[in-house]
Amino acid sequence: MAENKARQTGSAGRFGARYGRVARKRVAEIEGDMHDDHTCPDCGEDRVDRKGTAIWQCGNCGYKFAGGTYRPETPGGRTVTRSIRAALSSDSE
Numbered sequence: 001m002a003e004n005k006a007r008q009t010g011s012a013g014r015f016g017a018r019y020g021r022v023a024r025k026r027v028a029e030i031e032g033d034m035h036d037d038h039t040c041p042d043c044g045e046d047r048v049d050r051k052g053t054a055i056w057q058c059g060n061c062g063y064k065f066a067g068g069t070y071r072p073e074t075p076g077g078r079t080v081t082r083s084i085r086a087a088l089s090s091d092s093e
Contacts, residue, residue: 034070041065041072048072
């Protein structure tokens, strides 16, 4: 007789058997990233939460900033920040 094994469906379990395995897995990964602990760029605490689309706020200091839709910092944003920092440091030399 087949055993009933409990499966962990995660946040995408609400879709049931619909939309395909890959799409449900992707949704679960994105929502997992979104709800992870994120570090505040102002105070350094891991208390940043998503308030709306691309709006993030620190629960400790109240610092509110714009970021990515599902992550507070995007790869493109990191590149821009690095470029600005390099340009400012080369001007001061």
